[in-house]
Amino acid sequence: MKGLNMDIGILALQGAFAEHAAVLARFPGVTARTIRQRADFSDRLAGLIIPGGESTVMAKLLVELELMDPITSAVRAGLPVFGTCAGLILLAREVQGLSAARIGELEVRVKRNAYGRQVDSFTTSTDFASMGAVPMVFIRAPAILDATERVVPLSVLNGQPVAVRQDNILATAFHPELTDDLRVHNYFLQMAAGRPLSAEMEYHP
Numbered sequence: 001m002k003g004l005n006m007d008i009g010i011l012a013l014q015g016a017f018a019e020h021a022a023v024l025a026r027f028p029g030v031t032a033r034t035i036r037q038r039a040d041f042s043d044r045l046a047g048l049i050i051p052g053g054e055s056t057v058m059a060k061l062l063v064e065l066e067l068m069d070p071i072t073s074a075v076r077a078g079l080p081v082f083g084t085c086a087g088l089i090l091l092a093r094e095v096q097g098l099s100a101a102r103i104g105e106l107e108v109r110v111k112r113n114a115y116g117r118q119v120d121s122f123t124t125s126t127d128f129a130s131m132g133a134v135p136m137v138f139i140r141a142p143a144i145l146d147a148t149e150r151v152v153p154l155s156v157l158n159g160q161p162v163a164v165r166q167d168n169i170l171a172t173a174f175h176p177e178l179t180d181d182l183r184v185h186n187y188f189l190q191m192a193a194g195r196p197l198s199a200e201m202e203y204h205p
Contacts, residue, residue, distance in 0.1 A: 005029045006046035006192060011071075012036050013061040015053020015086060019177040023185050030189060038066050047080040047192030050087030050103075052139065052175055055112065058086055059100045072103045080168045082188040088171040089142050096145065106169050107148040112140075128163060129154040134181050136162065136174035143173065154187075 008024055010017045012034035021032040035041050035048070048071065050058075062068040075081050075091075083091040083106075089098075091106040098112065121140070125133040136157070144161045147153075155163035155172075162173040163184070170191060176184035 005031075006189075007031045007033050007042075007044060008189070008192060009033045009035045009041065009045040009048040011048065011050045011058070011062075011067075011087075013053075013065070014057050015051040016084075016175065016177055017049075017051045019175075020049050020051050020084075020185075023177050023182060026182060027185075027189060035067070036065075038070070041067060041070055041074075043074070045079070047082065047188065048074070049188070050081065050083040050090055051177070052085030052087065055086040055089040055095075055102075056098075056100055059090060059102050062090075063101055068101060068103070072105065075103060075105045075169065078168050080188065080192040081170070082185075082191075083169075083171040084175055084177065085139065085141055085173060088144075088173055091169060091171055092142075095142075106164070106166055106171055107150050108164065108171075109145045109147070110142045111145055112142050124157065126155055126157050126162075128184060129187055131183050131187070134176065134183050135179040136172075136176070137178040138174050141173040 008030060010020050010032050024030050024032040089095055089110055089112060090102045092108050092110045093104045094109040096111045123137050125135045128134040151164050151166045153161040153164055164171055170188050
């Protein structure tokens with residue numbers, strides 16, 4: 001299946017935004033647009049990626065740069081969004097022990113740094129959305145403690161969901177941008193393009 005011409009925004013305030021941009025560059029017709037200020041956030045975006053990083057710093061900058069409200073409104077209105085690690089925390093409705101402002105449209109409760117400190121980082125693999133096992137990099141990852149019925153688990157590790165979808169929202173506790181496997185990003189691009197999720201977009205090897 002051919003690629004599409006579409007722009008995907010990547011929140012570039014802090015964290016692993018460059019790694020996501022490098023992945024998107026491998027899909028013909030997909031252009032990564034970095035979001036660093038309010039003027040960068042456009043209604044012409046087909047989707048938005050919120051990368052891993054330090055969730056409290058990112059939340060503070062979203063508020064200071066007046067990006068929190070427009071992004072929240074766009075997600076609420078149906079903009080496809082993909083949050084990894086800290087992005088999952090920013091999308092979560094409830095974060096254990098944290099009351100800082102966030103987007104909060106994903107109906108889950110999460111715990112920050114549930115998989116340990118930086119030195120406890122690890123790589124594993126398990127099935128993602130019935131596509132087979134994908135490699136997963138966990139770095140100070142959050143855990144999804146519970147979720148409403150609207151939230152569909154796409155990947156489960158040791159009995160706990162590590163990737164979920166709720167309508168236009170995709171979130172992972174792990175970092176798919178730190179591997180060479182493109183299937184998780186491909187899944188999100190299918191969401192953004194409104195294509196059947198069984199299809200695959202072309203990409204550069």
